[in-house]
Amino acid sequence: MAKNLKLKAARAEKDMTQGDLAAAVGVSRQTINMIEKGEYNPTIRLCRAICKTLGKTLDELFWEEEP
Amino acid sequence: MAKNLKLKAARAEKDMTQGDLAAAVGVSRQTINMIEKGEYNPTIRLCRAICKTLGKTLDELFWEEEP
DNA sequence: AAAATAAGTATAATATACTTGACATAATGA
DNA sequence: TCATTATGTCAAGTATATTATACTTATTTT
Numbered sequence: 001m002a003k004n005l006k007l008k009a010a011r012a013e014k015d016m017t018q019g020d021l022a023a024a025v026g027v028s029r030q031t032i033n034m035i036e037k038g039e040y041n042p043t044i045r046l047c048r049a050i051c052k053t054l055g056k057t058l059d060e061l062f063w064e065e066e067p
Numbered sequence: 068m069a070k071n072l073k074l075k076a077a078r079a080e081k082d083m084t085q086g087d088l089a090a091a092v093g094v095s096r097q098t099i100n101m102i103e104k105g106e107y108n109p110t111i112r113l114c115r116a117i118c119k120t121l122g123k124t125l126d127e128l129f130w131e132e133e134p
Numbered sequence: 135a136a137a138a139t140a141a142g143t144a145t146a147a148t149a150t151a152c153t154t155g156a157c158a159t160a161a162t163g164a
Numbered sequence: 165t166c167a168t169t170a171t172g173t174c175a176a177g178t179a180t181a182t183t184a185t186a187c188t189t190a191t192t193t194t
Binding site: 137160 | 165166167168169170171174175176180181182183185187188189191192193194
């Protein structure tokens with residue numbers, strides 16, 4: 001899994017810290033950190049919550065093209 | 068969580084059974100069954116695999132508007 | 135009609151998403 | 165420079181996604 005730079009950018013666009021986003025969607029700061037680092041595999045429910053908080057869609061933040 | 072009828076329809080469109088789809092994405096048949104029933108919360112990796120198998124995007128199959 | 139095949143359901147076990155708490159480092163500002 | 169804030173990382177625990185097995189109820193097909 002690659003880094004999720006789209007998420008990082010969308011968060012920056014809203015001027016939110018990892019902690020802010022974590023609080024907004026109800027998970028821990030580490031969870032957001034690891035998602036951005038691409039080290040794992042969140043649930044669709046969490047992805048939806050992140051998208052709604054950041055005003056993006058699933059395709060915009062969580063779709064990836066493979067090599 | 069509501070039933071995922073969009074998934075059911077996309078699967079029907081490809082003439083695949085729940086078992087076929089499960090085998091194609093590498094999970095058990097019950098997992099597909101429960102996702103369609105809306106009884107849980109798959110991981111984004113699994114959602115992506117399902118989308119690619121069925122030729123749909125995340126937004127098409129896994130976005131939901133809330134009440 | 136029966137015999138397949140597909141879908142739905144349940145339970146117990148395993149894998150892994152996610153937490154808590156803590157510490158280290160990079161960046162920002164006073 | 166010092167203090168503060170944001171990010172990155174680790175280990176150990178908890179919650180839950182997913183599995184294996186098995187049984188039941190539709191739905192097709194012969």
